[in-house]
Amino acid sequence: MSLTLADARIVTPEGVHEGWLTIEDGRITHVGRGSAPGSGLSLGGRHVVPGFVDIHNHGGAGGSFPTGEQDKARDAVELHRRHGTTTTMASLVTDSLDGLTRAASALAELCYEGLLAGIHFEGPYISRSRCGAHDPALLREPSPQEFAGLVKAGRGHVRMLTIATELPGALDTIRMAVAEGVIAALGHSDADYDQTLEGIEAGASVATHLYNAMPPLGHRAPGPVAALLDDERVTVELINDGVHVHPAMLRLAYEVAGPGRTTLVTDAISATGLGDGDYVLGPMRVRVEDGVARLVDGSTIAGSTLTMDVAFRRSVQEVGMSLPDAVQVASLTPARVLGLAGRIGSIAVGKAADLVVLSDSLEVAGVMKDGGWITEPR
Structure with a gap:
């Protein structure tokens, strides 16, 4: 199953950019800039950070x-x-x-x-x-x-x-x-x-x-x-x-x-x-x-x-x-x-889809663990 999170401000070690990411089988498979190809779940410009x-x-x-x-x-x-x-x-x-x-x-x-x-x-x-x-x-x-x-x-x-x-x-x-x-x-x-x-x-x-x-x-x-x-x-x-x-x-x-x-x-x-x-x-x-x-x-x-x-x-x-x-x-x-930086800790292709969606005021608006929502974006 594939899920694309679109219209997001993605925070990576390199900076913050407007873009999208795709998740398959609990892992991040694509991270892109600009508009997502095809349809996806719009996050309305909210921040996405690693868990x-x-x-x-x-x-x-x-x-x-x-x-x-x-x-x-x-x-x-x-x-x-x-x-x-x-x-x-x-x-x-x-x-x-x-x-x-x-x-x-x-x-x-x-x-x-x-x-x-x-x-x-x-x-x-x-x-x-x-x-x-x-x-x-x-x-x-x-x-x-x-x-x-x-x-x-x-x-x-x-x-x-x-x-x-x-x-x-x-x-x-x-x-x-x-x-x-x-x-x-x-x-x-x-x-x-x-x-x-x-x-x-x-x-x-x-x-x-x-x-x-x-x-x-x-x-x-x-x-x-x-x-x-x-x-x-x-x-x-x-x-x-x-x-x-x-x-x-x-x-x-x-x-x-x-x-x-x-x-x-x-x-x-x-x-x-x-x-x-x-x-x-x-x-x-x-x-x-x-x-x-x-x-x-x-x-x-x-x-x-x-x-x-x-x-x-x-x-x-x-x-x-x-x-x-x-x-x-x-x-x-x-x-x-913990020796786990190859699997978690940042938003990058191949890493676990452990993600937090944050509002403009940096309040938690959604949490994902291994590609499944703990709390869905609100």
């Missing part, structure tokens, strides 16, 4: 990936798909080894189905002083042998580990993770500049939610932020919800790292898509007030209620990114992090 890719997401719609509940995980994926995220990696939080093993094993089945793009262990190998919304009683020193067991539980679908590089055993665990094809991400860390560089040299290539849960940028003690931004081997995650990071600091990171090393993430929790109230994030109790999630017993931010369409829109309207750059940081760069 968003979220590499740091804990859940939504009442579903929390750390619990490993498959039905609830499906609800979370469905919510984020309606907001334009067509590829989601499930992030866990610090828990007991048994809890992490069970969750990874359950989520691996959803990875087999293609519902999830992989599993991310955010903990338990993180700094007590920078643990944020993780249970400090469950933190552990990094162990390559122990992490190998968690990788085994994920049955080939563990894609990322967040780790504090200054901890004993961290460098060996980073090397082991990378050797197993797992992306090592530095975060929830109290490392200084030199310790961060050691982690990068060991193979770490991602900064988990840059700025958050790490020492701030300083002119005499530059800390991890400077090391992570300065190194061409590192892609930096940014949570653009107006709470986690000031727009000026988002702009700074984007200008230093560029769209090729910057990726938007949501860090979304189960409360995403729901109202204020009490929720859980792994073993921790969380309260959402005015859309902001914090631990119930303090002021610590506990993930977000962000969706990628909002992060994308804020990046254009408040940070000042061009549409092609915003598409790169929301789609192509995270696809490259």
Whole structure:
């Protein structure tokens, strides 16, 4: 079956052009400029961008990936798909080894189905002083042998580990993770500049939610932020919800790292898509007030209620990114992090037809996954 989307403003890495594209068997077969040949579905001049890719997401719609509940995980994926995220990696939080093993094993089945793009262990190998919304009683020193067991539980679908590089055993665990094809991400860390560089040299290539849960940028003690931004081997995650990071600091990171090393993430929790109230994030109790999630017993931010369409829109309207750059940081760069850029992340012939239709105000007007509509254009 063939479908042509016509009268569209197509956003590619090269720019924005008026044109059309054709989809067959779930893939893009033609991308053209001007009027489409023959008939097609007119989008009325609306933008078409590639589906968003979220590499740091804990859940939504009442579903929390750390619990490993498959039905609830499906609800979370469905919510984020309606907001334009067509590829989601499930992030866990610090828990007991048994809890992490069970969750990874359950989520691996959803990875087999293609519902999830992989599993991310955010903990338990993180700094007590920078643990944020993780249970400090469950933190552990990094162990390559122990992490190998968690990788085994994920049955080939563990894609990322967040780790504090200054901890004993961290460098060996980073090397082991990378050797197993797992992306090592530095975060929830109290490392200084030199310790961060050691982690990068060991193979770490991602900064988990840059700025958050790490020492701030300083002119005499530059800390991890400077090391992570300065190194061409590192892609930096940014949570653009107006709470986690000031727009000026988002702009700074984007200008230093560029769209090729910057990726938007949501860090979304189960409360995403729901109202204020009490929720859980792994073993921790969380309260959402005015859309902001914090631990119930303090002021610590506990993930977000962000969706990628909002992060994308804020990046254009408040940070000042061009549409092609915003598409790169929301789609192509995270696809490259996951090793999937040959299949998703941009609008190009041969790639999966994962697409988002956006209005002039960059609101989601339709979402397509593998050539099928999640929500039809309206």
